[in-house]
Amino acid sequence: MGFLYEILHYAMLLYTYAIIIFILMSWFPGARESSFGQMLGSIVEPYLEPFRKIIPPIGGMIDISPIVAIFVLQFAMRGLDFLFIRLLSTVFGI
Template sequence: MLTLVLYLFKALNWVVSAYILLIVIYALLSWLPGGYQSRIGQIIVRLVEPFLKYFNFVALGPIGFGPVVAIIVLSLVQYGIQAIEMVVLRVLFT
């Protein structure tokens, strides 16, 4: 039971980390001409843009800070997952 709970929290943490990496790659693709039109770029766009549309309001002129805000939000989610993991472990060990 304990190992299943630990694997579940580790898997959630890994998924959030992988999604943060996808957002970073998405942002870097904007520097490459035709980066979004490549096959891998199209896959990343389909995975990342639905989440990023909630953060497109953050812009300073032509420069958008949506990916930065999204990464901050996902980092907070990671901290929350880790905090919940610690609480669950305390409950299971007491």
């Protein structure tokens, strides 16, 4: 069970880093149009899209939806931590 927790935890952590890299790529002209940027966009955009529908850009230019998406992902990671700690303590008496 601990192995499953580690896989999920590190997958969520890597996804958070992917979102951050994708956000930072918007600062460099043409970075998102590169092959790496397109590949990263195909991974990150499906998660960011619902947040962009709910949270409009501020002033028409500043998009804070990725920040909210990262917060939601961090809350999910905390929930995963709590769930596995609770399960491990009840099942194994730790």
